[in-house]
Amino acid sequence: MKLLEVIKSLSNQTRLDILTWLKDPFAYFPAEELADYSPSLGVCVSDIAKKAKMSIPTVSVYLKNMAVAELLVATRKDKWTYYKRNEEAIQQLAQLIKNNL
Amino acid sequence: MKLLEVIKSLSNQTRLDILTWLKDPFAYFPAEELADYSPSLGVCVSDIAKKAKMSIPTVSVYLKNMAVAELLVATRKDKWTYYKRNEEAIQQLAQLIKNNL
DNA sequence: TAGGCATTTAGGTAAATGCCTAAATTTGTT
DNA sequence: AACAAATTTAGGCATTTACCTAAATGCCTA
Numbered sequence: 001m002k003l004l005e006v007i008k009s010l011s012n013q014t015r016l017d018i019l020t021w022l023k024d025p026f027a028y029f030p031a032e033e034l035a036d037y038s039p040s041l042g043v044c045v046s047d048i049a050k051k052a053k054m055s056i057p058t059v060s061v062y063l064k065n066m067a068v069a070e071l072l073v074a075t076r077k078d079k080w081t082y083y084k085r086n087e088e089a090i091q092q093l094a095q096l097i098k099n100n101l
Numbered sequence: 102m103k104l105l106e107v108i109k110s111l112s113n114q115t116r117l118d119i120l121t122w123l124k125d126p127f128a129y130f131p132a133e134e135l136a137d138y139s140p141s142l143g144v145c146v147s148d149i150a151k152k153a154k155m156s157i158p159t160v161s162v163y164l165k166n167m168a169v170a171e172l173l174v175a176t177r178k179d180k181w182t183y184y185k186r187n188e189e190a191i192q193q194l195a196q197l198i199k200n201n202l
Numbered sequence: 203t204a205g206g207c208a209t210t211t212a213g214g215t216a217a218a219t220g221c222c223t224a225a226a227t228t229t230g231t232t
Numbered sequence: 233a234a235c236a237a238a239t240t241t242a243g244g245c246a247t248t249t250a251c252c253t254a255a256a257t258g259c260c261t262a
Binding site for chain 2 (some may be wrong): 236237238239240241242
C-alpha cells in the first residue's frame with residue numbers, strides 16, 4: 001500500500017463521499033438504480049456520477065484513481081463497470097496510520 | 102476533526118516525512134540541534150527545514166498547516182517556534198478511518 | 203456489421219498546491 | 233533605540249488537480 005497515493009486519492013470531498021455512499025448503497029442510491037445490485041459488484045459509474053452531480057468522465061477518472069490506490073475494486077460486466085469498496089485496504093490504511101504515521 | 106483538512110495536510114511526501122521525523126527526533130536530527138530538546142516542545146522550524154532540505158518559509162507554512170489541521174502542536178518560546186506531534190489527533194484519525202470512512 | 207449505450211481517453215481552462223526569494227514581523231540583546 | 237536571529241507573510245512562477253466537453257473505445261443486439 002502506497003500511503004501517499006492512497007492519501008491523495010482521499011484528498012477530495014467528492015471521493016470521500018463516494019466511499020461513504022458505497023458503504024451502504026441502499027441508503028444513498030435510488031432503489032431503481034440498484035435493481036441488479038450485488039455486494040460483490042457494487043455500483044456502476046453512471047449511477048455514482050449522477051449521485052455526485054458531476055460529469056461521467058470526471059467520476060470515471062476518480063473511480064479509476066481510487067481503484068489504482070486500492071481503495072475500490074472495479075469489475076467490468078457487460079457494458080458496465082461496477083465499483084465497490086475494498087474494506088481490507090481501508091482497514092489496512094487505518095492500521096498504518098495508527099501504527100506507523 | 103475536519104477529515105478532509107487533515108487528509109489534505111497529509112497529502113505531500115515532505116509533510117508525511119516531518120511526522121515521521123518528529124516521532125523520534127533523536128533518530129533523525131543531529132544531536133547538536135537537539136541540545137535543548139524536550140518532548141513537550143518538539144523541534145524548531147529551522148531544524149526541520151534543514152532536515153527537509155527546503156526553504157524555511159516553505160516549511161514554516163507546512164508546519165502551520167499541519168498545526169491548523171491539529172496534526173502538530175506549536176509552541177512559541179523565545180525566538181523559536183517548536184513543533185511536536187499531536188498523538189491524540191493521529192490516533193483519532195486512525196479511528197475515524199477505521200470506523201467511519 | 204450497424205447502431206446504441208456505458209465507459210474511457212483526450213484535451214482544455216481555472217483553481218489549487220509546491221516552493222522559491224524578498225520583505226515584514228517578533229523577540230531577545232546591546 | 234537599534235541590531236540580530238528566527239519566523240512569518242507576501243508575491244510570483246511552475247506544476248498538479250478539478251472539472252468540463254468532444255471524441256474514441258468496448259460490448260451488446262438487431
